[in-house]
Amino acid sequence: MLVLVTGDRQVGKTRWLERLVEACERQGMTCKGVVCPGVWQPDECGGLAKVGIEALLLPEHENIPFACKRGLAPETPAPSHQADAAKLVWQIYDEAIERINKQFDDIAAQGLGERDLLVVDEIGVLELVFGKGFASALALLDAPVCKAGPDQAGGCCVGAHAAVIVRPELIEDAKKRFAPAWGEPCVMDIASADTRQGIESLIGAFCNSSELGERN
Template identity: 25%
Template sequence: MSMAGDLWIITGEFGAGKTRWCQQFLALARQAGWDAAGILSPAVFENGQKVAIEAVDVRSGERRRLATRRQTEDSALIHTREWLFETDTIRWGNTVFQQALPCDLLIVDEVGPLELLQGRGWVAAMEAIASRAYRLAVVVVRPSLLPIAEKWQPQAVITVRHTIQ
């Protein structure tokens, strides 16, 4: 497997359809026979409100609860302003990323403040991105964190502006 190590950053505001874009791109890559690995992070909605985030292993399809809305001030737990993260799922996800390479398509949905500002979260994803041991990596990053992510020198920055049906 020849690895070029190209990197695309997928960005867009909350609810724009970044994960949906990744799911559709993954389907196209699989149709082309690509070996895909990594994690998708679809939202969980109840009564029209985003209440949680799941982590889905792209290779196996295994799903785990990644985060729920933060309702505690316990700073000892892994969290961002809005989300409280499941430490067991983060450990599992890091194992998924450690075992992902080499691959044709690496999906990292998403890297955010935990990874880019705190050095926590999907640490193994950050290492996988840096390794370039893939044909193409698709990495989801919020617009506010693009200046940090651009240090990876991506070949493309794709802005998703609305949900893809």
Template identity: 35%
Template sequence: MLFLLTGEVQIGKTRWLEKLVADLAECGVLCAGVLAPGQWVASAGERADGNGYEKLGIDNVLLPSGECIPFARRGDLARADGTFDEGSQAARAELAWHISDAAIEHVNAHFEKLRSLACAESVPESEGSPRLRRPGLLVVDELGRLEIWRGGGLTEAVGLLAEGPSAAFPHALVVVRDYLADDAEALLAAAWPDRIRIAPDKEGRAAVLSAARAAELLSSSLPSASRAVLGGC
């Protein structure tokens, strides 16, 4: 099942997803991919939100290792501190957030490793490399204009999603803004015939937990020789 977590900007999608990932981990369900929490500071300026916080940038937390890298910086701030690269993918796409190509490459390398892990699950155990002990949830936070409209950005994440459900990742959760949801669904429809849009609410949480638990029960019913040892990502 493909879950498309969607909604308007700054409604708490990533905070909701962080809590869901933590809860799944407590249940023994591996989440692999990336989370994209914002970098927030207290502010009384014109860019502050209703709670008195201003968003300066976006980090990427690589799952399951938890490695955190600076990923995006607000365009005006990147120009002011001299880190803005006019030749970058983000600049050419005229995004509000400046993303360095080096950061994109780092995250793509992570998804490339996950693709190798998923591929290993499709061959006999005696022939493959380290495996997953249980099926996991693939998390991509988020697919944006670079990926959906321009064929750039996190291309390895899109490539992994385009391979559809696998023994390693029978389910995937993708964050996408509401205005991109139709195009994201069309992009992934062939690979994921079973898909649903969810919001960051109780109903969305219940849907993901139910699917993850079903996959866990199926894995637990297999003979122990059919289960793999968790390999490093």
């Protein structure tokens, strides 16, 4: 089952995904991939400003620096050639992209189990338009590798689950691209869905799907 998590900018997609990961882990599922929470600092108006991004590697829960906002970079910033070429607002460190791609390569080598959740924050312009960024995550979504092997009838992984953040303007492209491998994706627009009920219903769907896979 593939879930595409979407919503406008700064609406809380990453935090919603973090809650999903926490809930899945409480149910004994293993979450594998990356979540990219923001780094926030107080601003001049008494609020909070997003000044950077970290990457949380799963299942190890290892944090690495991922990106900083242009104009706020240190005097000797880490190379960010991919993001520079795509003219992104964020300076995404090349070293971080390389480390995250290795994470997804390792996941692919192990295969996804029926109690695993593949987590990708996010598949965006860098991946879908430029073919860069989390290229290994994109390859795994295009052709998921499962421990149980593919479902011979449908060509999909039996009991495989993934949750992927995608911007609204890219959601149709993502649906068309990933449907052959995963079936029709479930689109979760967090701006219009009750957060708690949405997470609970997804976990129920993951568990039901895994049970069906075990019977088959």
